[in-house]
Amino acid sequence: MKRKFLMALFFSLVIGVLAACGGSDDDTADDGDATESDDKEVLTVATDNGYVPFEFIDEESGDLVGFDIDLITALADEAGYEIEFETLEFDGIVAGIGSGRFDIGIAGMTITEERKEEIDFTQPYYEAGLILAVKDGTDDIESIDDVDGKTVATRTGSTSQQYLEDETDADIEAFPAIIEAYQNVLAGRADAVLYDLPNVQYYSEKDADGEIVTVGDKLTGEDYGIAFPKGSEHRDEFDEALTTIKDNGTFDDIYEEWFGERPEGN
Ligand code: GLN
16 A cells, blocks of 8 residues: 555656656747756766865855866756766776766766776866875874875775875875875874875865874876767767867866965866
């Protein structure tokens, strides 16, 4: 009985939604402002749930916010799509785009040769790089050359984890959420953290009161790209939209809002 009731409820909801869509057909489209949600294809966007300042949950409002969120919203608008966000850990985003579970992935994701085998990327939209950081007052780690035999925290499935594996003999501790890596350093359970420079800087200034400090030079140049399943027709559409908003100043406005300055040479 209960099931039948739920089915009936479900179908009446579906019919309700269909009727609502039918009712709002824009054959009298004379009003430029009323185009909001009419008949646009909805694409699912997989994003990270804790990667400041690119995508994270604003504590006060509970909303998903960040540079990537504003960027993909502007791009979808430009390309003529509606988007729906799904947040998950970084590792799952790479896999979920590779398998075609999501239409788009945006998560400060570095374009790498390895990922390009599974995923298509747009042109780069942000230049990052990896940086080592320690708890303020640590004096035995001054650069990446000092981490062999030390415990270095990072995030599962990230380019930093790959770097530590390939280039060092550190004891790597990888966590699903990067915040756990920082917390372990603050609590003295890990000696250092390796991660993307903009994230480390933002976390250090805004969330850790400067108690996490960077050491040494930026390690690798990394470009972020927006990810699509291999062969997706949407890649070119969003890539073109990206070129358009880089040319018309929208990109620079969004960038300035999150990074406090306009980007160099777009
Ligand atoms: N840029 C890093 C990578 O692509 C980390 C991104 C993230 O944690 N969201 O692996």
